[in-house]
Every structure is written in C-alpha cells, then in structure tokens.
Amino acid sequence: MLQVAYIRENKDFVIKALGKRKFADAEQVINQVLAIDESRRSAQQELDSLLAEANHLSKQIGGLMKQGDVAAAESIKAQTAEIKLKSKSLGDVQSSAEEELKALLYTIPNIPNNNVPEGASEDHNEVVYEHGSTPSLPSGALPHWELIKKYDIIDFEVGVKITGAGFPVYKGKGARLQRALVNFFLEEASKAGYMEVQPPIVINEASGYGTGQLPDKDGQMYHISEENFFLIPTAEVPITNMYRDVILKEQDLPVKNVGFTPCFRREAGSWGAHVRGLNRLHQFDKVEVVQIRRPEESYQALEEMCKYVQGLLEKLGLQYRVLNLCAGDLGFTSAQTFDMEVFSAAQGKWLEVSSVSNFETYQANRLKLRYQAADKKKQLLHTLNGSALALPRIVASLLENNQTEDGIVIPEILVPYTGFDRIN
Structure with a gap:
C-alpha cells in the first residue's frame, strides 16, 4: 500500500497519478486519508503530552510522601488517575483511526511509473x-x-x-x-x-x-x-x-x-x-x-x-x-x-x-x-x-x-x- 508520509508530502502528485489509472474519486479518497491521518497524529501528540505529564507527576508523589505531605501526594495521584483515563480514551481514538486509515489505504491502488502510458483499457x-x-x-x-x-x-x-x-x-x-x-x-x-x-x-x-x-x-x-x-x-x-x-x-x-x-x-x-x-x-x-x-x-x-x-x-x-x-x-x-x-x-x-x-x-x-x-x-x-x-x-x-x-x-x-x- 502507499505510505501515508509519501501521500502527505506529495498530495497533488498522488492524486494526479491515481487519476492516470482512472481511480474513481482520487482527490476525495486522498483527502479522507489525510484527514484520518491528521486525527491519528493529533491524538498521538496529545497522548504523548499526557503521558509525559503523568510521568512528571508520578515522580513528585514519592518526594511528597517522604516529606510527609500526604494530602498533596493524594491530590497528585488523583490528577494522574484522571490523566490515565483520558489517555485510555485518546489511545482508543488513535487505535480506531489507525484501523480506519489502514482499511482505506488497502483500497487505493499503486501509483503508475512515469513510463506507463496513458489509457483506460x-x-x-x-x-x-x-x-x-x-x-x-x-x-x-x-x-x-x-x-x-x-x-x-x-x-x-x-x-x-x-x-x-x-x-x-x-x-x-x-x-x-x-x-x-x-x-x-x-x-x-x-x-x-x-x-x-x-x-x-x-x-x-x-x-x-x-x-x-x-x-x-x-x-x-x-x-x-x-x-x-x-x-x-x-x-x-x-x-x-x-x-x-x-x-x-x-x-x-x-x-x-x-x-x-x-x-x-x-x-x-x-x-x-x-x-x-x-x-x-x-x-x-x-x-x-x-x-x-x-x-x-x-x-x-x-x-x-x-x-x-x-x-x-x-x-x-x-x-x-x-x-x-x-x-x-x-x-x-x-x-x-x-x-x-x-x-x-x-x-x-x-x-x-x-x-x-x-x-x-x-x-x-x-x-x-x-x-x-x-x-x-x-x-x-x-x-x-x-x-x-x-x-x-x-x-x-x-x-x-x-x-x-x-x-x-x-x-x-x-x-x-x-x-x-x-x-x-
């Protein structure tokens, strides 16, 4: 299948090449691919940010417990619990987007080489x-x-x-x-x-x-x-x-x-x-x-x-x-x-x-x-x-x-x- 990064970096060329082989609705399908990919990447970025925040907060809990500040430690634990729930939801969004993207990419044919002649049949x-x-x-x-x-x-x-x-x-x-x-x-x-x-x-x-x-x-x-x-x-x-x-x-x-x-x-x-x-x-x-x-x-x-x-x-x-x-x-x-x-x-x-x-x-x-x-x-x-x-x-x-x-x-x-x- 085509690589998403290649489609993202060469959108117009890919649409034109698919049009050469008479692939129906090439522009619409490629735009759909890029939209799903953007959703997937956005979820991944937010998930990475949340996981980094959770890791940072988790490191603080041990220090607060040693200092005897149990209330502050419990407050941070509550924050990390909320982050984990949100992270799971984002992970589900990301996984769903990846499966949807893969299924769509499976329906897109290969791009013809430049030496392939024009023609419909x-x-x-x-x-x-x-x-x-x-x-x-x-x-x-x-x-x-x-x-x-x-x-x-x-x-x-x-x-x-x-x-x-x-x-x-x-x-x-x-x-x-x-x-x-x-x-x-x-x-x-x-x-x-x-x-x-x-x-x-x-x-x-x-x-x-x-x-x-x-x-x-x-x-x-x-x-x-x-x-x-x-x-x-x-x-x-x-x-x-x-x-x-x-x-x-x-x-x-x-x-x-x-x-x-x-x-x-x-x-x-x-x-x-x-x-x-x-x-x-x-x-x-x-x-x-x-x-x-x-x-x-x-x-x-x-x-x-x-x-x-x-x-x-x-x-x-x-x-x-x-x-x-x-x-x-x-x-x-x-x-x-x-x-x-x-x-x-x-x-x-x-x-x-x-x-x-x-x-x-x-x-x-x-x-x-x-x-x-x-x-x-x-x-x-x-x-x-x-x-x-x-x-x-x-x-x-x-x-x-x-x-x-x-x-x-x-x-x-x-x-x-x-x-x-x-x-x-």
Whole structure:
C-alpha cells in the first residue's frame, strides 16, 4: 500500500497519478486519508503530552510522601488517575483511526511509473517489441480444443465430471508435455540464478493482504471458509510472503526465487471463443519468478526479467510480442507491467502468457519487508515477479503452431524432457 508520509508530502502528485489509472474519486479518497491521518497524529501528540505529564507527576508523589505531605501526594495521584483515563480514551481514538486509515489505504491502488502510458483499457497498451513470424499451417488446421480431442491428450469432459468446467484432465503425451514444460522452465530459472522453492498452495488471510490480493480480489479467489484460507491465484503470493516481517541484510540481496505451483482463479467462467479450451481455466500450472531488490536496482531487474521470459519464448520457437500496459490496465498493486503474448496461428489471435511487474514499495510496505542499509537505516525494498511461464496458453500455442499433417512437432529443446518428438 502507499505510505501515508509519501501521500502527505506529495498530495497533488498522488492524486494526479491515481487519476492516470482512472481511480474513481482520487482527490476525495486522498483527502479522507489525510484527514484520518491528521486525527491519528493529533491524538498521538496529545497522548504523548499526557503521558509525559503523568510521568512528571508520578515522580513528585514519592518526594511528597517522604516529606510527609500526604494530602498533596493524594491530590497528585488523583490528577494522574484522571490523566490515565483520558489517555485510555485518546489511545482508543488513535487505535480506531489507525484501523480506519489502514482499511482505506488497502483500497487505493499503486501509483503508475512515469513510463506507463496513458489509457483506460487494454486497447491503449503499447506494443514495444515483436519477435518471429506467423507459422504457415497446413490446410484444415485446427484450434487446440479440436487437436486435443484428435490426439486424446487433454479431457475437459472428465474434468467436468470430477470437478466442473475449467478443470481439465491431462493424459498421456498431454500430461508428459505439461511435466516437460515445468521441468524445462525450472531448470532454465536455476541456470539464471533463481533459487527454487516449493511453497504451500493454500494461504492465510495475512498473506492475501501482504501481496495485495485482499481486499482487491476477494471474490476471485477460492475461499476455504472453515479455516479462512485461500487457494493461491499465483505462486507470487506464498513466495513473496516468505519475506513478510523480515529485515534483510544488504549481503542477502538480491533475492531471486522461482516456484512451480498449480494456480486457482474463480473468474474464468465467461462464455465465448476467447475462453474456449485452454484459453482460460479455473486451475492451471505456472512457474513464477520473484525478485526482491534495492529501489535503485528494481527497474534494471524488471528489464532483465522481461528479457529472461522472452528468451524462454524464443527457445520454444514461438512468435511473441511485448506490451507496456497502460495505466488503466495495470494490476491493482503494480507500478509497471509488461505482458508477453504469443500468437496462436489457428485462432488468429494473441494470447497473454506472462506478466512481469514491478510493485516498487507497494507490497513491501504491506509486508513490512525492509533491509538495513550501510548507514544502518532500515528501508523498504522493491518486489517484482513474472510468469515464466503460465502453461495453458503456451501449450495451446505449441499445439496449434506446430501442427502438421503427420502430427504435432515438439520443439527440439523440449524433446529431452518429453522423451518424444511428436504427438500423433
């Protein structure tokens, strides 16, 4: 979340920046934040003054008792009792203001970086790079939802029977292709200096608030009501929360982690060709890379992470493009995001397969994630993450773009992982 001190010192800039990302009533909300903060600070100042006065009076009581002036001592005791009652009331006011302030700050999105383009929706995202050319497909080429039936590698109907729509069953070479991609992505990440972790796929409420999924995406996550747990929407959440309430040392930086998990999202249920087959699921597999960096290094790290994801797509032989998301299309917690999209030749459309984001201090402030600099001061860090990669649309593109009259050709780099070079 945004820091109150920053809002207080940069009010006009914050309002303008939130307006850039089309945050409704930005000025009203920021004024409300500052009003609550002023109430909190005023109560704190008065409380500090009262406590100092009570401490001063308490020191006098002992002296008066030694002098035998019991009446004066009792009078001061009565004053301190009154001060304690008033102090408790002020403490309640302060605590209430702090809770109200925190709840309001949780509803305010991150400020977009200056390099984020203007715009209200995905229609205003900027294409900053394109790579590769559209493959020439054989006559009668099929979209992946027909190919998986033809080669019997993914079964949506059985998934519906077991669970419901959006929970496919991978089988045979389809399952092996999934496993091959996960192993390939994890090994590539290890070579790039990421430490592999295997986090829980269920999180508590504090973790959801820590990385900003709560309260923003409360209705989009699967909730286990009895324990008040949530199924993770991405490995970003448990991996980044490993560092909640942690003060890192400079020698611990940068932190680079990678994790493979299933991911669960409730919002997948709309109808239409854009969500057919693997295009959108309730459960899917993804390899996620996470970095924690010093503020002055984070945008260089963002560029490096984008290049890394692009390298994976090139090794798989996929045509792709890179989008700089406009302010209106940014995720709630992001300061800047680059999306990688691959071209699905049989569908004739671009499919998002990765988002790489810099959250600056937004998550770190919620997480109380800091480091101790050389000057001994504790500073908030910057957090970043990226999909490297999400599997469903990668699989869809590989099946569609590599189809031939004799089957689906597996990219050469995956053959050592699959154990076969063709699905037929």
